[in-house]
Amino acid sequence: MNKDTNPRELTINILRFDPHDENDFPHMESFKIQEADGMTLFVALNEIREHHDNSLKFDFVCRAGICGSCSMLVNGRPTLACRTLTAKLDANITLAPLPLFELIGDLSIYTGKWMRGLNERLETWIHDKENELEVDKLEERMEPELADEIYELDRCVECGCCVAGCGTIQMKPDFVGAVGLNKVARYHLDPRDKRTDEEFYEMVGDEDGVFGCMTLLGCEDVCPKDLPLQSKIAYMRRMMIKAAMK
Amino acid sequence: MKIIYTDVLIIGGGLAGLRVATGVKERGHDAVVLTLVPPKRSHSAAAQGGMQASLANSKMGEGDNEDVHFSDTIKGSDWGADQMVARMFTHCAPKAIRELAHWGVPWSRVKKGNRTAIINAKKVTITEKEDAHGLITARDFGGTKKWRTCYTSDGTGHSMLFAMDNKAHEDKVEIHERQEAIALIHNNGRCYGAVSRNLMTGELTAYISKATTIATGGYGRIYSVSTNAVICEGIGQAIALESGVATLGNMEAIQFHPTAIVPVGILTTEGCRGDGGLLLDKDGYRFMPDYEPDKKELASRDVVSRRMTEHMRKGKGVKSRYGDHLWLDITILGREHIEKNLREVKEICESFLGIDPAVDWIPVRPTQHYSMGGIRTKYTGESQTLKGLYSCGEAACWDMHGFNRLGGNSVSETVVGGMLVAEYISDFCDSKDSDIKIHSSTIEKFMKKEQDKIDELLSNENGEDAYKLRRRMEEIMMEDVGIFRNGNDLKKAVDELEELLKRSKNIEVFRSKSKAANPALVNAYRTQKMLKVALTVAQGAYLRTESRGAHSREDYPKRDDANWLKRTITSWEDENQTLPTVTYEEIDISTMELPPGFRGYGKDLTEHHKYTKVRQEIVDDKIKELQEKGASRFEIQDALMPFIDKLPKKYRGINERLGENV
Numbered sequence: 001m002n003k004d005t006n007p008r009e010l011t012i013n014i015l016r017f018d019p020h021d022e023n024d025f026p027h028m029e030s031f032k033i034q035e036a037d038g039m040t041l042f043v044a045l046n047e048i049r050e051h052h053d054n055s056l057k058f059d060f061v062c063r064a065g066i067c068g069s070c071s072m073l074v075n076g077r078p079t080l081a082c083r084t085l086t087a088k089l090d091a092n093i094t095l096a097p098l099p100l101f102e103l104i105g106d107l108s109i110y111t112g113k114w115m116r117g118l119n120e121r122l123e124t125w126i127h128d129k130e131n132e133l134e135v136d137k138l139e140e141r142m143e144p145e146l147a148d149e150i151y152e153l154d155r156c157v158e159c160g161c162c163v164a165g166c167g168t169i170q171m172k173p174d175f176v177g178a179v180g181l182n183k184v185a186r187y188h189l190d191p192r193d194k195r196t197d198e199e200f201y202e203m204v205g206d207e208d209g210v211f212g213c214m215t216l217l218g219c220e221d222v223c224p225k226d227l228p229l230q231s232k233i234a235y236m237r238r239m240m241i242k243a244a245m246k
Numbered sequence: 247m248k249i250i251y252t253d254v255l256i257i258g259g260g261l262a263g264l265r266v267a268t269g270v271k272e273r274g275h276d277a278v279v280l281t282l283v284p285p286k287r288s289h290s291a292a293a294q295g296g297m298q299a300s301l302a303n304s305k306m307g308e309g310d311n312e313d314v315h316f317s318d319t320i321k322g323s324d325w326g327a328d329q330m331v332a333r334m335f336t337h338c339a340p341k342a343i344r345e346l347a348h349w350g351v352p353w354s355r356v357k358k359g360n361r362t363a364i365i366n367a368k369k370v371t372i373t374e375k376e377d378a379h380g381l382i383t384a385r386d387f388g389g390t391k392k393w394r395t396c397y398t399s400d401g402t403g404h405s406m407l408f409a410m411d412n413k414a415h416e417d418k419v420e421i422h423e424r425q426e427a428i429a430l431i432h433n434n435g436r437c438y439g440a441v442s443r444n445l446m447t448g449e450l451t452a453y454i455s456k457a458t459t460i461a462t463g464g465y466g467r468i469y470s471v472s473t474n475a476v477i478c479e480g481i482g483q484a485i486a487l488e489s490g491v492a493t494l495g496n497m498e499a500i501q502f503h504p505t506a507i508v509p510v511g512i513l514t515t516e517g518c519r520g521d522g523g524l525l526l527d528k529d530g531y532r533f534m535p536d537y538e539p540d541k542k543e544l545a546s547r548d549v550v551s552r553r554m555t556e557h558m559r560k561g562k563g564v565k566s567r568y569g570d571h572l573w574l575d576i577t578i579l580g581r582e583h584i585e586k587n588l589r590e591v592k593e594i595c596e597s598f599l600g601i602d603p604a605v606d607w608i609p610v611r612p613t614q615h616y617s618m619g620g621i622r623t624k625y626t627g628e629s630q631t632l633k634g635l636y637s638c639g640e641a642a643c644w645d646m647h648g649f650n651r652l653g654g655n656s657v658s659e660t661v662v663g664g665m666l667v668a669e670y671i672s673d674f675c676d677s678k679d680s681d682i683k684i685h686s687s688t689i690e691k692f693m694k695k696e697q698d699k700i701d702e703l704l705s706n707e708n709g710e711d712a713y714k715l716r717r718r719m720e721e722i723m724m725e726d727v728g729i730f731r732n733g734n735d736l737k738k739a740v741d742e743l744e745e746l747l748k749r750s751k752n753i754e755v756f757r758s759k760s761k762a763a764n765p766a767l768v769n770a771y772r773t774q775k776m777l778k779v780a781l782t783v784a785q786g787a788y789l790r791t792e793s794r795g796a797h798s799r800e801d802y803p804k805r806d807d808a809n810w811l812k813r814t815i816t817s818w819e820d821e822n823q824t825l826p827t828v829t830y831e832e833i834d835i836s837t838m839e840l841p842p843g844f845r846g847y848g849k850d851l852t853e854h855h856k857y858t859k860v861r862q863e864i865v866d867d868k869i870k871e872l873q874e875k876g877a878s879r880f881e882i883q884d885a886l887m888p889f890i891d892k893l894p895k896k897y898r899g900i901n902e903r904l905g906e907n908v
Contacts, residue, residue, distance in 0.1 A: 018762075020448075020760065021760065049766075050713050054769075055764065061287045061289070061475045062292050064598075065594065065597055066291055069284075085597070105762075111284065112284030112287075115284065116421070119411075119412060123416070124412050125349070125350065125413060125415060125416040136900065136901055137902050138344075139344045139353075141379070144355040147355045147398075148354070148399075148586070151354075151398050151399055154352055154408065157291075158284075190350065
């Protein structure tokens with residue numbers, strides 16, 4: 001980070017469109033900025049907004065790769081913009097909003113609505129009618145390794161990259177995607193969730209669920225959190241086939 | 247005019263806001279949450295290291311309980327905290343964490359038998375008890391006597407927030423996303439909701455409610471370098487202030503976290519040091535033991551940040567084009583530990599610095615991190631001056647942190663504050679007092695006022711550039727209202743901020759005139775609000791001529807209990823004011839369970855209050871007398887400072903621990 005070299009001039013090409021403006025239509029617009037040391041796309045886009053075009057729309061929240069807000073297509077590939085260093089890219093960079101989600105404007109997309117729908121559909125919460133919560137009592141025990149395993153799957157940030165990278169969802173818009181199947185695997189693994197295999201089967205044992213995946217596995221390639229999506233989809237398939245055979 | 251009615255309006259969809267929402271839902275009240283971003287993207291997600299709750303399951307947490315947690319919290323606050331609130335908090339933290347475990351947070355667990363840990367740069371073996379196996383474990387954090395910080399790897403906030411949001415889904419809480427509350431609606435000292443702007447369409451909606459809760463987090467972004475998410479701009483505090491009725495407390499109490507990476511200011515968790523990481527200077531020398539021989543790297547955050555700054559001022563910092571920094575060395579923890587327990591830190595190092603923290607040292611320096619100040623409330627979370635307005639979490643000054651918050655107490659406060667405030671709000675909503683008595687013409691007046699302000703910003707010509715005003719404000723705050731403060735710089739800061747505020751009345755939104763999604767317009771009205779918040783911080787700091795916790799005056803190095811054992815209260819009664827009104831609220835020693843003392847860092851520079859000794863004697867005598875009678879710790883505590891009856895009935899029970907009350 002301390003290298004002082006002649007800074008590059010970056011050309012950032014952005015696919016722009018404001019759906020609230022009747023006269024607007026999707027178009028590319030290019031901005032030239034000087035690269036700075038340690039520059040990320042977060043820094044670059046804010047510089048463009050502040051000094052070139054105040055109306056440029058994009059979504060950053062944590063700017064630290066934690067919250068999943070800023071997913072976009074960087075040179076055609078879904079990823080988190082905030083932790084993409086410009087130094088790792090060509091001087092000519094093309095940015096577009098993540099496909100498949102409702103467009104708010106420019107690079108800003110409505111992932112929240114999509115993910116909420118998904119969570120409601122898959123009921124991504126602990127289902128437990130047996131145990132009443134008693135806040136004064138010792139917590140229920142859990143094997144340390146199992147807690148770690150659940151956390152491993154719990155790390156999904158709902159950025160939508162896997163959805164944008166999914167071939168299946170292009171053809172089946174109701175497909176739950178890797179994000180959905182990972183969540184099902186997470187709750188399936190969690191002994192606090194009392195749902196049975198049959199109940200999970202009812203939810204995802206079909207073409208819009210675990211049997212819809214064409215195993216192109218673009219999801220795993222683009223997941224910024226390196227979630228084990230491939231093996232979890234395969235695992236859920238085996239479990240669901242077992243449930244169906246019962 | 248679009249009006250939406252609900253029982254409880256909650257502004258902010260982070261941990262605190264969501265916990266209030268599910269709590270009032272459970273009591274049968276409707277709730278609408280307004281949020282700038284999808285709740286799962288709130289800044290709560292960024293809390294890496296953990297949540298303090300005195301479970302005492304792990305070996306190094308043995309002997310921990312509410313009393314120890316309370317004492318750590320009060321000392322950490324430099325006696326600025328409200329002791330009754332801190333008691334309520336420490337009593338409920340174990341309940342909150344158990345509730346979250348029930349809702350699905352995969353807390354890291356105790357594994358029986360031997361494990362290796364790094365303590366004070368040495369490998370030690372810790373043997374975990376068999377009967378603790380599978381219970382929630384804890385790590386070490388700064389300023390605590392016991393290992394009390396419970397965690398899920400270093401994604402604690404993320405896991406908590408996801409569990410909480412999922413619980414809100416289950417409870418069918420209504421979430422209105424990309425909505426920004428820009429003004430409170432109030433009449434005759436009573437709050438009735440807020441005017442909210444849809445950030446996608448620009449449409450204004452009046453949300454009318456019996457109770458309104460502000461849970462919008464801190465105001466770190468008034469500083470140029472902050473670990474806070476970009477949405478932590480203090481707008482919640484600003485709209486409370488602009489009501490002219492609600493007040494803010496201790497706004498000058500700003501925490502700097504010792505280890506944010508340079509230059510971008512992204513946080514690396516205190517867990518790095520808690521797990522055994524060291525701070526090194528340009529010579530690779532471990533300097534903290536020289537300054538703080540006892541707690542070393544794990545002194546309270548404000549102390550470590552000051553020591554680091556002092557050391558850099560001695561020329562021991564590492565020079566870089568972004569200014570001096572120091573090193574955080576976690577290589578001694580080993581790759582396996584880093585990849586399992588400090589995974590987020592590893593990702594951050596790789597993505598933003600291009601280094602591998604298992605091999606390389608991390609460039610760090612103290613960076614704005616937390617807002618102890620906020621909307622001043624009673625212990626119920628209700629504003630002291632605006633009825634029906636509530637606040638909790640970082641947005642509030644409840645006030646359990648005083649002048650310095652302990653690591654791990656923030657996410658803990660969000661869920662504890664949320665669960666308690668939800669009950670008090672529900673009690674209010676159940677009472678006749680909560681009837682909505684506001685005329686539609688009054689609502690219309692509030693709506694029109696906000697619409698006019700927006701229209702003016704969009705139609706202004708030859709006005710000021712909001713970005714320029716904002717960047718200058720951020721610089722002033724960083725340079726003159728930072729870790730070390732002095733009267734001259736603070737005066738200069740107040741004067742210049744006041745000037746910026748005057749100029750901000752004439753902002754023009756350049757080149758972006760859309761009434762719908764329009765980031766330039768958003769920046770314009772937020773800058774106007776942020777300047778007021780910045781002024782409450784700078785003015786509060788200028789007037790407080792003492793050093794307490796994170797507020798450190800070079801010209802007044804003593805903690806002055808004789809004159810300054812009080813909270814700073816700021817308000818903004820007249821919208822034409824250019825400076826906040828400042829008053830003070832005394833902190834009463836005669837009700838303290840833990841009378842003011844020495845925190846144990848550096849030299850004792852306290853100017854004690856004349857009553858401190860008297861109270862200390864009363865407390866000591868009482869403890870002695872009750873101990874002789876064989877009283878339990880609960881009975882002794884109750885005799886010194888009763889608080890249980892203030893809690894909602896469902897949270898009054900005694901907490902179980904291994905070997906206690908089971």
